[in-house]
Amino acid sequence: AINIIMDTDPGIDDAAAITMAINDPKINLKLITAVAGNVTVDKTTKNALKLVRFFNSDIPVAGGAKQPLIKPFEDAARIHGESGMPGYEFPEDLPKPMKESAVIALRDAIMAAPEPITLVPTGSYTNIALLFSEYPEVKQNIERIVAMGGSLGKGNMTSAAEFNVFTDPHAAKIMYESGVPIVMVGLDITMKALLTHESIEKLPTLNETGKMLHDIIIHDGDNSDAGIAMHDVNTIFYLLHPEAIQTEKMWVDVQTEGPANGETVGDIRGAYHNGRTNAAVCVDIDDVAFNKWFIEEVSAIQK
Ligand code: BDR
Ligand code: CA
Numbered sequence: 001a002i003n004i005i006m007d008t009d010p011g012i013d014d015a016a017a018i019t020m021a022i023n024d025p026k027i028n029l030k031l032i033t034a035v036a037g038n039v040t041v042d043k044t045t046k047n048a049l050k051l052v053r054f055f056n057s058d059i060p061v062a063g064g065a066k067q068p069l070i071k072p073f074e075d076a077a078r079i080h081g082e083s084g085m086p087g088y089e090f091p092e093d094l095p096k097p098m099k100e101s102a103v104i105a106l107r108d109a110i111m112a113a114p115e116p117i118t119l120v121p122t123g124s125y126t127n128i129a130l131l132f133s134e135y136p137e138v139k140q141n142i143e144r145i146v147a148m149g150g151s152l153g154k155g156n157m158t159s160a161a162e163f164n165v166f167t168d169p170h171a172a173k174i175m176y177e178s179g180v181p182i183v184m185v186g187l188d189i190t191m192k193a194l195l196t197h198e199s200i201e202k203l204p205t206l207n208e209t210g211k212m213l214h215d216i217i218i219h220d221g222d223n224s225d226a227g228i229a230m231h232d233v234n235t236i237f238y239l240l241h242p243e244a245i246q247t248e249k250m251w252v253d254v255q256t257e258g259p260a261n262g263e264t265v266g267d268i269r270g271a272y273h274n275g276r277t278n279a280a281v282c283v284d285i286d287d288v289a290f291n292k293w294f295i296e297e298v299s300a301i302q303k
Contacts, residue, residue, distance in 0.1 A: 001028040002118055002239055004139025005109060009037025009075035010047035010121030012220045013157025015085050016213055017122055017232035018051050022059065027238060031109045032061045033102035037123035037167055038076045039084035041066050045097050050090040051068065054212065055177060065126035068168035078184035085262060087215040092215030102127045107135045116143035116224055123233035124164050132178050144181040146239060148232045150264030151187035152281060164189050169262045173254040182279040184252060185234045189245060189285040193234055199291045209301045232248045244289045247280040
């Protein structure tokens with residue numbers, strides 16, 4: 001199995017990504033850490049705990065950064081609702097989060113892992129930037145980072161910037177300059193692999209998990225006639241089906257100032273960084289395979 005840790009801000013699409021990661025036998029999810037993003041960190045931590053409880057899982061959850069490194073915090077409740085995961089009644093008796101904060105929990109889990117870990121951030125990278133700044137030794141035990149965020153094309157927050165990077169561009173810059181190999185799972189593929197309305201309508205017919213996902217996904221404000229973007233789920237799809245996604249190696253720089261703040265600038269011609277690379281950027285995806293996999297994945301869940 002692939003050993004992963006998710007750092008997330010659930011969030012509707014985060015919830016779907018966590019669902020796949022908890023349940024797929026080819027993935028060993030060791031820890032979930034929460035960060036402020038779609039909603040406040042108190043809510044994202046609680047939402048992660050709701051999912052862990054829903055699946056009767058014992059995966060530990062730790063709460064993390066309340067705000068970005070430098071920028072003031074702004075949520076995305078207009079897309080994800082006030083709670084971050086609206087539309088479904090989860091059990092009330094939630095497990096407790098860890099006593100340790102996300103940074104300490106991440107350090108301990110990464111250092112204790114017998115084999116290098118894959119980090120999967122699906123929110124802003126604040127926890128990860130703090131971790132790398134305080135405990136740089138963890139980098140040796142991280143195989144790679146498969147991160148939702150960024151775009152080679154236009155943004156979804158500003159013209160230039162995608163939400164996770166825009167929310168904390170200073171953290172994104174630290175992560176991209178960390179020397180740890182990164183797979184950038186950005187809007188270039190997540191806006192292509194929309195979950196179609198046909199797929200969404202199938203979900204409640206599958207099982208209780210499908211009903212839960214359906215009921216929250218239909219509240220996603222990021223909705224078009226072609227379907228709903230399941231951004232964060234693309235990280236898990238990539239881990240399991242890299243053959244369905246094309247990547248290109250390049251250097252990615254993160255802008256932190258001015259109208260392009262939060263932009264991920266991919267050196268696609270290799271001209272600025274003389275061919276050096278720090279990331280494999282996802283550039284194309286088989287969206288039909290993504291929809292088929294999504295339904296199969298939920299169908300296989302025993303709840
Ligand atoms: C990203 O922003 C968040 O709202 C989603 O959960 C996803 O991680 C997409 O830009
Ligand atoms: Ca997210």
